[in-house]
Amino acid sequence: MELTRRDATIALAALSSGGAAAVGLRAVRERDDPPDRLDDDAVVSAMIALAEVLYPSAVSGVEPFVETFVTDRLEREGHGEALRATVTDLNELAVAWHDAAIDELSPAAREELLREAGADVADEVPDGTTAERVRYFVVNELLMALYTSPTGGELVGIENPQGHPGGTDTYQRGPPS
Amino acid sequence: MTRKPVTGADVCVVGAGPAGTIVADRLAASGHEVVVLDAGPRFDPDDRIRRQERSIRPSFSRPDVWDGDAERDAYTSSGEKGYPLNHARVKGVGGSTLHWQGMVMRLHEDDFNSRSARGVGVDWPIDYADLRPQYAEAERELGVSGASDNPFAPPREEPHPMAAFPPSYSDSLFADACEELEIAMHSVPNARNSESRNGRSACVGYGTCQPVCPSGAKYDATVHAEAAERRGGDGHRPRTRPAARTRPRIGRGGRLRDAGWRDS
Ligand SMILES: Cc1cc2nc3c(=O)[nH]c(=O)nc-3n(C[C@H](O)[C@H](O)[C@H](O)COP(=O)(O)OP(=O)(O)OC[C@H]3O[C@@H](n4cnc5c(N)ncnc54)[C@H](O)[C@@H]3O)c2cc1C
């Protein structure tokens, strides 16, 4: 099932400015001297690389979808900075543990990295530990983008996923047979 | 703490939920100067989409969606059963309708005569017939979409203000099962626009009505807070002022002495 930039725009319209704006900002401000952050292009390619292992294999078109989505989320006050900080932290772990940046890792190593970081078992907490923040700003962020888009909803047989204004005719249709 | 006393108001309404704001709107319409005070903030409609993300993400709880504050809203339950009050109420202009579902069924005729009809409760001094015009009026005020397909509903003189929403796909699955089991199935009237009405959007199907409708298709009491305010818009009487925090002071004998308020 092909994801498109339009899917990303629709997911963005549904989510608009980050729900965790204020919280994310606090998480970042608590550090006195912010370390160097990845630039936006590097954050986007890391998120694309991670989405490739997070999204079901039935989904194609991940790159334009994630690029559109993440570029916009990075511009959102508070949320963007916390997202950048979290991907930077995860990237540091990638370099320390696998000697390469996230987008240079093999798909298997990217998946391993997420597990090693604890993001597979952590609950999402926007101002929490690294594992909790990776869960919030990377794993759940990407999954939410997918499943509030029409194509993502269709993938799991939900014609009108929660958070997506698909109109009232959508819920009258059954799952695709 | 800034106090802005309002002198000469005819009526002070404490609480900007549906009860308070509809009364305020009516009083304002009949020329009274009304002040409305609420214990919570006035929420920015543009923030609703951000609140919706909170309603979807697991790290936020239900009270977080409308900025519930456990400290501000501390309460105690007496007796053995606790009640999750802060999950049930929203404090702010609009009140709990900001996160209600908006299903609005009329009471059954027997509900008014429960003792005689069922042997429990009490018979009320009013009947369904007494309230019938008010029900119709309330449905117009809120904007209710509904069908007359409910064999158990009390009689009505006119159809609902808007047509019912068509049944969903999952309704069709239940319909088959109910038919086999001979269970009657019917729609439920909803305070949710099936078409655009009085400047409010038709439902666009976000599916998050409870706890937040970003489109404003679902009725909430901000509708009447704003309507009341508009009536006072010309600077003459009546005047309304949805406000911030209130502390009603109760005097001897349980009577309201005055209601101080301050900006939050
Ligand atoms: C999850 C949920 C779903 C619901 N779904 C439905 C439904 O489908 N159908 C239905 O008919 N009903 C439903 N209800 C119930 C309905 O929302 C309430 O009955 C209704 O909102 C009550 O209106 P109200 O004006 O009396 O009070 P509220 O809406 O609770 O408003 C009270 C207001 O008073 C303010 N206040 C409180 N104390 C003070 C103070 N000291 N000073 C100043 N202001 C104060 C509060 O901030 C609040 O804004 C639902 C409720 C919940 C919680």
Ligand code: SF4
């Ligand atoms: S637009 Fe419709 S489905 Fe969406 S939240 Fe509002 S009332 Fe509910």
